[in-house]
Amino acid sequence: xxxxxxxxxxxxxxxxxxxxxxxxxxxxxxxxxxxxxxxxxxxxxxxxxxxxxxxxxxxxxxxxxxxxxxxxxxxxxxxxxxxxxxxxxxxxxxxxxxxxxxxxxxxxxxxxxxxxxxxxxxxxxxxxxxxxxxxxxxxxxxxxxxxxxxxxxxxxxxxxxxxxxxxxxxxxxxxxxxxxxxxxxxxxxxxxxxxxxxxxxxxxxxxxxxxxxxxxxxxxxxxxxxxxxxxxxxxxxxxxxxxxxxxxxxxxxxxxxxxxxxxxxxxxxxxxxxxxxxxxxxxxxxxxxxxx
Numbered sequence: 528x529x530x531x532x533x534x535x536x537x538x539x540x541x542x543x544x545x546x547x548x549x550x551x552x553x554x555x556x557x558x559x560x561x562x563x564x565x566x567x568x569x570x571x572x573x574x575x576x577x578x579x580x581x582x583x584x585x586x587x588x589x590x591x592x593x594x595x596x597x598x599x600x601x602x603x604x605x606x607x608x609x610x611x612x613x614x615x616x617x618x619x620x621x622x623x624x625x626x627x628x629x630x631x632x633x634x635x636x637x638x639x640x641x642x643x644x645x646x647x648x649x650x651x652x653x654x655x656x657x658x659x660x661x662x663x664x665x666x667x668x669x670x671x672x673x674x675x676x677x678x679x680x681x682x683x684x685x686x687x688x689x690x691x692x693x694x695x696x697x698x699x700x701x702x703x704x705x706x707x708x709x710x711x712x713x714x715x716x717x718x719x720x721x722x723x724x725x726x727x728x729x730x731x732x733x734x735x736x737x738x739x740x741x742x743x744x745x746x747x748x749x750x751x752x753x754x755x756x757x758x759x760x761x762x763x764x765x766x767x768x769x770x771x772x773x774x775x776x777x778x779x780x781x782x783x784x785x786x787x788x789x790x791x792x793x794x795x796x797x798x799x800x801x802x803x804x805x806x807x808x809x810x811x812x813x814x815x816x817x818x819x
Contacts, residue, residue, distance in 0.1 A: 555581035560677020560776030567680045572663075578678065579667055586674025586705070587636060628710070635709035636673065643669035643701040650694050672698045673705035677776020685767075685779045689756065692763040695779055699770040706774050707733060740796050741769035747789050752780040772796040 547563045554561045555578050564570070570578060647665035656664055664680050671678045681687050688694040704712055711729050745753070745765040753761045764779050771777045773796050785793075 551578070552581055555676065555678065556585035558582060558585045558674050558676040562678065565682050566678055567682055575663075575667065575680065579670055582671055582674050582676040582678060586670075586676065587632070631713055632709040635704075635712055639701060639704050640666075640669045640673050643672065643697060646697045647694065650691065650697070654688070654691065654694075668698060669701055672701040672775065672777070675702060675705050675774040675776070677771075679777060685777050686781060689764055689779045690760050692759060695763050695767040698777070699767050702770050702775045702777075703733070703737070736773060736796060736799060737766075737769050739769075740772060740792060741766045743792050744768050744789065747786050747792075748780070751786050751789075752782070752784045754784075769796075773800055 551562050551564055566575065566578065644662075644665040647668055648662050651661035651664045652658060654661075667678075667680050670676075677684075679685060685695065685698070707729060742765075745761060748765070749761070753764060756764060767777075767779050771779075772793055
């Protein structure tokens with residue numbers, strides 16, 4: 528999956544330019560997943576690390592990091608700045624519990640990424656990676672999935688793992704948690720009796736937007752992108768494509784083989800996007816007021 532000849536890498540680097548690097552950096556910070564470069568071929572280990580840092584900063588949002596630094600180092604924010612930061616991360620307490628809300632966002636983020644990486648690590652090693660390479664691939668994939676960035680350390684995204692359901696299920700779980708958003712995750716109705724209306728709406732709508740496209744993908748793509756896969760793999764890939772469509776940008780099947788009717792469904796699902804308080808929207812510099 529990851530072995531590339533030195534000659535092939537040198538050719539790719541020679542063909543790339545500064546504008547490609549700038550574009551990839553902006554894409555990483557904006558967690559769009561778009562790239563004109565082949566990430567595992569062009570970028571060295573250090574380059575991949577820098578890309579991952581940009582993804583993490585973009586996923587959480589520069590304002591979230593800046594606010595966290597100010598709060599944890601004892602600097603006092605103005606009333607407007609605190610109110611804006613609270614709204615940005617989805618805290619209904621505004622100034623009263625900004626530090627607690629920040630701890631929740633950072634805690635859910637890093638815990639989910641850690642658990643995802645630990646689950647993926649043995650699966651990647653089992654797939655042929657060395658222990659070190661498998662760990663790095665697991666960490667990179669988990670963070671990219673939680674931030675819904677869509678960057679992968681495989682040239683074909685996740686097509687290489689289309690017959691490994693555990694890999695796809697772990698990544699899809701990390702994507703879903705990231706797309707819901709930390710504040711929604713901790714406020715799920717079955718975790719707290721008084722679940723917020725926003726959390727309830729997000730969970731219900733998310734469930735519908737995951738299940739319906741999965742069934743449609745399975746029904747439409749049986750003789751196209753899912754052709755040749757067994758029943759379990761076909762179901763898993765349909766589910767994964769439904770999960771990744773809205774925000775994540777990964778793919779476990781060859782999208783060039785999909786039916787035109789599937790393209791329409793994909794556009795609709797992508798247009799809907801993620802939860803207003805998810806990692807995708809936390810990274811936006813706009814102010815969003817949650818429904819309380």
